[in-house]
Amino acid sequence: MSAPDPFLLELFREEMAAHSAVLTEGLLSLERQGGSRERIEPLMRAAHSIKGAARVVDLEPIVRVAHAMEDVLVAAGAGKATLDAGVIDVLLGALDWMNGLGAVADGEMGGWLREHGEEAADWVARVGADGGPAPAAVAMPAPDPAADAGIPSPAAVPIPPNILAEASPVSADTPDPPVSGETPSPAVPPSPPPAIMPEAPAGKAAEARPAGETAESAEAPIRITAETLTQMLAHAADMLLETRRIETLSRDYQSLKRMQRRLMAIVQVRADRHELKTGLTALGAAIDRHDQHMAEVATRATFLAERLHNLALRGRMRPFSDGVQGFPRMIRDLARQLGKPVEFDILGQGTLVDRDILSRLEAPLNHLLRNAVDHGLESPEARLAAGKTQVGHLRLEARHRSGRLLVSLADDGRGIDVDALRTKVVAKGLIAADMVVRLSSSELFDFLFLPGFSTRDEVTEISGRGVGLDVVQTMVHACGGSLQVSSEPGCGTRFELHLPVTRSVIRTLRVDVGGQAFAIPLARIDRAERRQSRLIETLNGNDYFVTDRGNIALISARRLLGLEEAPLLPEYQSLVLIGFEDRQYALEVDALRGECDMVVRPLDPRLGKVPNLSAVALDEQGQPVLILDADDLVRSADRLAGQLRAPRRRPAAAVKRRTRRILVVDDSITVREVERKLLENAGYDVDVAVDGVDGWNQLGQQQPYDLVVSDVDMPRMNGIELVTRIKSDPRLKVLPVVIVSYKDREEDRRRGMQAGADYYLTKSSFHDASLIQAVRDLIGGAHDV
Known part of the structure; x- marks a missing residue:
């Protein structure tokens, strides 16, 4: 079998992706709500279209499997077969296999077909109700664990034998049965040569193109690179700016007209200057004409520029549904694996999102959803004991609010046990027991986003590795957004991602x-x-x-x-x-x-x-x-308010000595205040910074510091990075640095000392004499002698 043409193969992949979305959403909907002829018809057409497109690019294995799927769907539509959970499992598995084949690299397609082509027969046998074990998994490259850690493969559920025993065989050339009504309709026409599939409107992914509608009558997108689109948007923005300058010019004309009126008032007094008066009158008429013309041009140009800019901007926007199509299937498989019935709703699928932000959202939302099912939702028995329904509820929503994109994920599970989290934090040696009680809930929730932190003691295929929530926070910060967590024990947890709608x-x-x-x-x-x-x-x-x-x-x-x-x-x-x-x-x-x-x-x-x-x-x-x-x-x-609350101690004018200055860098306001008060009580002059970037910026100011005290885990720039920058700067490399971490990790100690830290204190050392002693060892007492 020869390898398909790369260009046609790329077109086929796009068409395959569109029809796969229709089939996946439709099958999951049938499983939840039951099937009717109208619900099955779009799935029949999608399978038929995959078969026709695969035949054009000479992917015979996909032709056979898609045709087997079409047979099952036709029989179900005719009432001769039942699409129960087992059958849907097999159909989804076959769809995964076809998508895996479509994802093989162009240059490897021929070899892959020769090596794995026989697997198509196994899937045809299973879909065709011959039963038997699941075929071997497709040998595909391992997914990126950061983006898709531990997503299970669909369970191999045996299909009931002979589900088509009462149905007449449907061959590749046999016309399909009537789709609707009692009058027989023509067979589903073979798919035309593959073209770029029109993108389904948000919320309508399961609806196929109406019968008789041609590709020309549908909205067909064109292929354009993201770079070209970005350049077009930049030019449109420049054009919008230029047209607004026309409005400025129009205002200048108005000023000129006011000057002309004042001159006319002067001339009225000097009637003997007839010639001047005539000229000014003509000038005024000309200004009026030009002013009217300028206003018309400015209005039209502004309208066209804004329309161009909005269209270009819309070209960069995608409906939220484009980034979440795979989540219902993932939730369904994960819930079945864990034995937890879950009702999953996605709201705001038509909400427009910048394509760059949408692409970055997939991995973080994947982690949040998996955590919600595994950690958040209780088992059916536990839910009944708590007075809840057996079915857990998950709701993912996207909407625009106050010019921002708000993506929220809420569950009605057990919520975050704050007391248990405090115990876990102390048990991991991340903070001293007497310090943890001072942390607010929001500060305590920050530990959930530390790399490697997990509330689970055991590691499973689904969770427990401590990988996931830090990815969410990193992505949100990288996009210029913010993340908020709220939870009520026994009622559930809510994550809110506040992001820009567009970054342009x-x-x-x-x-x-x-x-x-x-x-x-x-x-x-x-x-x-x-x-x-x-x-x-x-x-x-x-x-x-x-x-x-x-x-x-x-x-x-x-x-x-x-x-x-x-x-x-x-x-x-x-x-x-x-x-x-x-x-x-x-x-x-x-x-x-x-x-x-x-x-x-x-x-x-x-x-x-x-x-x-x-x-x-x-x-x-x-x-x-x-x-x-x-x-x-x-x-x-925050920093300025802290300085105002605790003014720096200044020596009296008559005392000729200087107070040594210390910069405390920590993202926890509790830890900052404890360290600040401890050092100020020892007589030092203390400034505070809320993270590494803030601390680095303060070090660049005019007045020098004598010492820096820094935490390790901070947003934007951590303590290790801050020490590295300090020791690499010719002006600051002699500045002593003390790392004080209440999150006691040997790896942090090693990295901190390698970066050039002069002291590394852990756990409760910073609220006893150890910190003061370390400071005095490095810079001496609070005042110059």
Whole structure:
């Protein structure tokens, strides 16, 4: 058998994927809700289309298996066979085998067919009701464990013998029975030469093309590379910007017209200047004509540019359903393997998502779903004992909210046992027992996302390896999103992934700070308002104002951005509320300039991570506008608020000695405060940083530090990476570093010392004399002598 043409094979793969989605979703639906002739018809057509397309590319094994599947579906549609769970298992297994063959590399297809072609006969026998054991698994490359760890193969459930005993054999050339009604209809026509399959609308994956509808009458997508689409989107964005400059030019015309009116008023006084008056009149008429024309051009150009930009942007968007098609099948197989009946719902399948973000979502959602079935949902017996139904419920939902993409996964299982989690954390030596009781639930949940952490004592094929949740957090942070976990014991757990809808255009709030223009992503703003300065109150040196949610701390944007403070307090203050539910700040800016869409341009990578900034954009005048990083602003506000709560100890002016400065870097606010207070009580001047990136940015400021105390596990940049950077920098390589980790791991100790750390303290050492002694050994007492 000769190898298929590579181009035709690629087209076949696309068509195979589309029909496989129809078959998989349809078979799972039949298993849940039972079958009717109308439900089976699209599956018959899908199997028939796979058979025809495979025949065109000369994949005879797939032709035979697809034809056997079609026979079963035709018999079921005629009421001569029953599609029970066992039959559906075999049909899904056959579909997996066909998809595996379609995934073989082009250059290896001929050899694969020669070596494994006989497996098709085994599958034909099983699907054709001859029974027998499952054929050998297809020898395919091992999947990436990070993206698909431990997904089980479909169980080999024996098919009842002779399910087609009462049905007449259907050969490859025998016309199909009538599809609907009592009047016989023509046989299903053979598939035309393969073409790129039109993409099914969201939520309609199981619906085949109506009979008689041709490919020309359907919406047929074209093939285009992601790079080309990205370039087109960039050009469309530039065009949109240029058309907005026309609006500026139109406003200039209006200004010119006002000048002309003033001149006419002057000329009216000097009637003897008739010639000048006539010329100005003609000028005014010309300005009116050009102004009207300019307005028409600007309106039309803006409309066309926005339409082009929206179409290009939509081209990068995919329905959420495209990224979750395989999950119902995975949940079904996993639930059967664990003996847990599960009802799985996917909502918002038509929600549009940037294709890059959608491709990154698959592996994290896979891990969350598997954990929900294995860890979250109880056994049927345990659910009945808890007063619940035997069937567990999982709900995956995607929707747009406040300009962001919200992907949530909720189960009605046992929830996260906070006390058991505390015990597990201490048992693993990750934190001291007297420290763990101080952690809030949200801080405690952070341990779930540590690499290698698992709440299971035993390792199974499904879970227990500690691989998974750290992948979720890494992906969310890489996309500029955030992750929230909430749980109620006995009621279930909910994960929320807050992600940008697209990474190219964002809706922003324009603000002025220190005479410069900035923009804040609107999705990260709770609200913006103006308040009278007399309503601002002060407590312990901190400004705040009272809202229905409690006291909100007031932080100066000028101070966060390192700009000169305003000399006078205005009568009204412009405030932007940013942050999270548990910690919010009112960012004081000079002025609120309104909302606008911004075409995002990344900062030059040579700059590294610039504190409090995420990107740059161009305004209507073509001037750059810096986009503020809302998460960075919150972290900076945390640090600034901490400094305000605990002012640095400054020696009296008459005392000629300097207080040594220490930078504490830790992402846990509890640990930061414990270390800060311990060191300040010893007389040292202490600053805090909320993670490695924040700490590195502070080390680049003017005033030098005498020592750094750092944790190991932190987002964005961990402690080992921070030490490596410090010791590689010519200015900082002599700076002593103490690593204090309450997560006691020998591997971290080894890596920390190899990176250049001067001390490595573990467990409870940092809240006794050991930390102070280590600091004194390295830099001496709190003051210069």
